[in-house]
Amino acid sequence: xxxxxxxxxxxxxxxxxxxxxxxxxxxxxxxxxxxxxxxxxxxxxxxxxxxxxxxxxxxxxxxxxxxxxxxxxxxxxxxxxxxxxxxxxxxxxxxxxxxxxxxxxxxxxxxxxxxxxxxxxxxxxxxxxxxxxxxxxxxxxxxxxxxxxxxxxxxxxxxxxxxxxxxxxxxxxxxxxxxxxxxxxxxxxxxxxxxxxxxxxxxxxxxxxxxxxxxxxxxxxx
Amino acid sequence: xxxxxxxxxxxxxxxxxxxxxxxxxxxxxxxxxxxxxxxxxxxxxxxxxxxxxxxxxxxxxxxxxxxxxxxxxxxxxxxxxxxxxxxxxxxxxxxxxxxxxxxxxxxxxxxxxxxxxxxxxxxxxxxxxxxxxxxxxxxxxxxxxxxxxxxxxxxxxxxxxxxxxxxxxxxxxxxxxxxxxxxxxxxxxxxxxxxxxxxxxxxxxxxxxxxxxxxxxxxxxxxxxxxxxxxxxxxxxxxxxxxxxxxxxxxxxxxxxxxxxxxxxxxxxxxxxxxxxxxxxxxxxxxxxxxxxxxxxxxxxxxxxxxxxxxxxxxxxxxxxxxxxxxxxxxxxxxxxxxxxxxxxxxxxxxxxxxxxxxxxxxxxxxxxxxxxxxxxxxxxxxxxxxxxxxxxx
Numbered sequence: 001x002x003x004x005x006x007x008x009x010x011x012x013x014x015x016x017x018x019x020x021x022x023x024x025x026x027x028x029x030x031x032x033x034x035x036x037x038x039x040x041x042x043x044x045x046x047x048x049x050x051x052x053x054x055x056x057x058x059x060x061x062x063x064x065x066x067x068x069x070x071x072x073x074x075x076x077x078x079x080x081x082x083x084x085x086x087x088x089x090x091x092x093x094x095x096x097x098x099x100x101x102x103x104x105x106x107x108x109x110x111x112x113x114x115x116x117x118x119x120x121x122x123x124x125x126x127x128x129x130x131x132x133x134x135x136x137x138x139x140x141x142x143x144x145x146x147x148x149x150x151x152x153x154x155x156x157x158x159x160x161x162x163x164x165x166x167x168x169x170x171x172x173x174x175x176x177x178x179x180x181x182x183x184x185x186x187x188x189x190x191x192x193x194x195x196x197x198x199x200x201x202x203x204x205x206x207x208x209x210x211x212x213x214x215x216x217x218x219x220x221x222x
Numbered sequence: 223x224x225x226x227x228x229x230x231x232x233x234x235x236x237x238x239x240x241x242x243x244x245x246x247x248x249x250x251x252x253x254x255x256x257x258x259x260x261x262x263x264x265x266x267x268x269x270x271x272x273x274x275x276x277x278x279x280x281x282x283x284x285x286x287x288x289x290x291x292x293x294x295x296x297x298x299x300x301x302x303x304x305x306x307x308x309x310x311x312x313x314x315x316x317x318x319x320x321x322x323x324x325x326x327x328x329x330x331x332x333x334x335x336x337x338x339x340x341x342x343x344x345x346x347x348x349x350x351x352x353x354x355x356x357x358x359x360x361x362x363x364x365x366x367x368x369x370x371x372x373x374x375x376x377x378x379x380x381x382x383x384x385x386x387x388x389x390x391x392x393x394x395x396x397x398x399x400x401x402x403x404x405x406x407x408x409x410x411x412x413x414x415x416x417x418x419x420x421x422x423x424x425x426x427x428x429x430x431x432x433x434x435x436x437x438x439x440x441x442x443x444x445x446x447x448x449x450x451x452x453x454x455x456x457x458x459x460x461x462x463x464x465x466x467x468x469x470x471x472x473x474x475x476x477x478x479x480x481x482x483x484x485x486x487x488x489x490x491x492x493x494x495x496x497x498x499x500x501x502x503x504x505x506x507x508x509x510x511x512x513x514x515x516x517x518x519x520x521x522x523x524x525x526x527x528x529x530x531x532x533x534x535x536x537x538x539x540x541x542x543x544x545x546x547x548x549x550x551x552x553x554x555x556x557x558x559x560x561x562x563x564x565x566x567x568x569x570x571x572x573x574x575x576x577x578x579x580x581x582x583x584x585x586x587x588x589x590x591x592x593x594x595x596x597x598x599x600x601x602x603x604x605x606x607x608x609x610x611x612x613x614x615x616x
Contacts, residue, residue, distance in 0.1 A: 051567055072571065079569025090564040094236030095229070106225040107570040107578075113225075137236070153568075 001027035001161060001193040002048060007057035009047060018043055020057070027062075027160075030187060030194040032204055035213025041197040044213075045163045048195070049082050050074030062160055076110040083154030083192070085183070087166035089146040091153075093139035097130060098122070100138050101152045111157055124152045128182055144175040148182065155186050162187060164196040168203065176200060226574070230581035240554075241586065247547060248590035249597065251540045255533060256594075257601045261612070262529055264605035266522055269295075272408055273514035275345075277495060278318070280308060280502065280511045281484040289510070290517045292325050293484040295409045295610075296333035300326050303481040306418075308509055310478060312487050315501070317494035321486040324421040329381045329397070332367045334414045336421025344488060347410055351375050352401030355417050358428070358471055359463030361397040362415045365405040366607070375399050378462075379414060381424050395424045396462035407606055422480055423463070428473050487511070555579070 004023040010016060018040040025031050033041050046052045047059060050066045053074075059066040064077055078084070091100045099106075101121045105113035125131045128148040133141060138149065147167065154162060164183065168176040180203055187194045196207070204210050234241040272294050281289040282302030291297040312320040321344055324336035335341075339354060342362075352375030355362055363373060373379060380394045397416065405411055422428045445452040463471060489495030502511035555562075562575055601608065 049567075075569045075571055084567060086564070086567075090560075090567075092561060092564075094233045099229075099232065103229075103565070104568050106229055107565055107568070107574050110569070 001025050001029070001062060002195070003058075003060040004048075005058045007047065007059065008055045009043060009052060010055060016040070016043075018047075020044070025193060025195060027193050028191060030184065030206075030208045031196070032207040032210045033195065033197045033213060034199065034201070034204070034210060039213040041213055042165055045084075045165050045195065045197060048161075049078050049084060049163055051078070075108070079104055079108050080110050080157055081159055081161060083157065083159035083162040085147075085151055085154045085162065085164040085167040087169045089138075089143075089150040089170075091138035091141075091146055091149055093137060096135050096137055097125065097141065097145075097149045098134040100149055101125060101134075101156055103153060104157060117156070121152065121156055124156060124186075125149075127186075128152050143170055143172075144179065147171060147175075147179050151179070151183055151186065155190065158190055158192075160192055162192050162194045162196075164194065164198075166197055166199065168198065168200060173202075176203065180206065226577045226581035227585065229578055230585050233582060234585055241589075244547065244550065244586050245589045245593060247543055248587065249593045251536075251543045252590065252594045253597050253601075255536045255540075256598055258529070258532065258536075260598065260601050260605050261608055262525065265609040266525075268408070268606070268609055269518045269522065270515070273518035276486060276514045277489055278487040278498065278511055279484050279514055280304075280312065280487055280509050283508065283510045286510060286512045286517050287521060289484055290512060290514045293323055293486065294514055296325050296335060296413055298333075301483055303483060304485070304509060305478060306480045306482055307478040308482065309485045312485060312498070315498060316490075317498045318487040318489040321488065322418050322482045323484045323486060324418055324481060325483050327381050327421065327424050329361075329379050329414045330371060331382075332364075332371075332412055332414050334361075334381060334416055334421060334424065336416050336418040336424075338418060341415070341486075344486065345406070345408075345410060347406055348404040349401045350404040352399070355400050355415070355420070357463070358417065358420055358423060358468060359395065359397055360400045360417065361420070362401040362403060363399055364403050364411040364413045364415075366411040367414060368402040373399055373402070375401055393426070395420070398463075409610065412610060418482075420463075422473075423471065425481070427475075427480055428471055551583070 002023070002025040004020050007018070007020040007023070009018045016038070033044065035041050043052065047054055048061060048066065050069060051074075054067055057067065061077075061081065064081070066074065066077065069077055092103065095103065098121060101124070102113060102118070105111045105117060111117075122131065122134065125134055125148075128151060130141075130145050130148050130152070133145060133149075138146060141149065147170070151167070154164075162183070167183065168179050171179060183194065183196075184206070186192075198204070273290070276294055279290055279293045281293065282304045284302050288297075288299045289301045292299060292301055306322060309320040309322040312318055319340065321337060321340045323341075325333055327334040341347075342354060349362070350365065352362070361379060363371075363379065368374065371379070377399045378396050379399055380396050383394055397414070397420065403410060403415075416424075419428055443451060487495075487498060489498055499511050499513075501507075502509050565575065565578075566572070
């Protein structure tokens with residue numbers, strides 16, 4: 001699913017330097033990436049999603065060579081093929097839960113907002129346990145409900161790859177486990193691949209594979 | 223499909239106070255100069271039209287503007303008074319007809335215009351109900367007076383005392399409404415028209431009281447002899463002219479010396495008008511004769527000068543408001559940087575973000591335009607009465 005070769009990316013201003021000789025994630029795998037802050041975990045997600053462009057090297061996601069895409073191509077690829085779950089949910093307070101879930105469909109021509117999409121959005125929200133909160137504003141939700149809404153937004157376009165950047169970081173232990181359950185269920189249901197950055201070591205046994213970014217960088221491959 | 227307007231609308235509705243403030247600012251800055259334009263145009267129209275239809279006004283020397291404004295638009299500034307003899311003098315010249323005016327008193331906020339029946343012909347005033355005044359104490363009210371006070375022929379209207387604390391001053395007179403004028407869209411709509419003698423009754427120059435020769439109350443009589451009876455202030459004065467009391471109303475002194483605020487002169491022809499003006503040009507006459515059109519023209523010139531200054535002030539204030547709005551918008555962009563980053567990370571293009579923000583701005587401008595249009599429509603529809611109330615002050 002993901003294949004990275006000879007990747008180099010640097011932030012010249014603060015001396016950050018990320019080098020990944022070889023890295024791959026098979027389709028359908030649930031992979032956890034751990035490591036200290038500043039080790040490049042989030043940068044890796046942003047590179048895979050095409051938010052950042054590598055200085056050199058190749059990033060292949062399914063059949064797409066992300067590093068070869070132009071700006072518009074990377075945006076279309078990101079919005080149609082990748083579901084991004086952010087640590088701080090990143091919901092828009094002025095929109096209702098339903099509007100937040102449908103938001104990607106309203107900001108690009110790459111996705112078509114059809115009645116079928118609306119039906120799926122409601123169904124997904126129902127599965128995530130926020131079916132009765134669809135008309136409430138995002139700001140009125142609890143932390144757990146916000147993260148569920150954010151996961152619904154990421155999953156609605158049925159992405160092949162889900163990138164979760166500390167998706168459970170702001171939640172209490174009970175909610176963490178529950179949100180992870182929901183995320184895993186959704187990933188299995190859509191036969192997607194999950195790459196999750198996390199600091200929660202107690203959740204790691206539930207992943208198919210764990211990559212420690214320190215070891216990864218020291219070893220040069222994973 | 224990109225629902226820029228949908229998302230923008232949701233943002234504006236969620237941030238109601240901010241949106242309403244922006245709409246109010248833009249609306250105000252757009253409405254003020256335009257409304258001012260409408261009101262000034264209407265005031266120009268009203269002032270010029272009525273002035274053009276009034277050939278000459280004769281009054282006491284002093285402010286020509288006060289004289290014209292009081293005589294044509296019944297404003298509260300009362301010019302120096304002249305005597306009824308002035309009207310007689312004009313008639314005696316045979317150069318013009320004379321319509322006396324005594325515009326000094328009010329009834330429930332509306333000016334009482336003492337004049338003669340010739341005034342109705344001169345202004346081509348039509349009645350919508352009732353008939354013209356026929357006797358002392360009768361009045362004909364303008365369309366707006368009737369509408370605002372809910373009065374009709376047969377009702378009565380009491381004149382306002384000139385000053386509450388002046389015991390010797392003007393006492394209220396209960397007047398009988400005999401007719402209501404059809405709307406004339408002029409100052410006459412807000413006037414209470416009475417015979418000039420009724421105006422003098424209000425002034426106290428013509429009065430009625432119980433017959434001192436027949437009174438049974440001896441405490442009223444101060445002195446009685448064969449030829450004269452002197453009564454004291456206890457004598458009952460009539461404040462309503464009825465069939466029973468009308469005969470007791472009488473004039474004291476020479477009616478030619480009774481006061482007027484002005485006389486409208488209606489020259490037989492242009493030449494007569496020029497001759498009449500010539501008679502009052504000399505320094506030794508106590509009167510001035512003014513063509514209202516020239517006075518109003520001079521007033522309009524001053525108004526336009528003020529208007530230019532006002533336009534400049536509005537322009538500067540508008541510019542400051544626009545800059546403040548730009549600042550508000552720029553600050554709100556900084557506050558929303560995280561939201562912009564989020565939608566950018568989801569996959570939104572820079573041009574779509576610009577489109578979203580532009581949609582917000584367009585909706586704000588659109589809402590302002592709607593409010594602006596409604597307000598300007600209201601100003602336009604009510605411009606006549608606004609001008610009469612705000613500018614002509616009656």
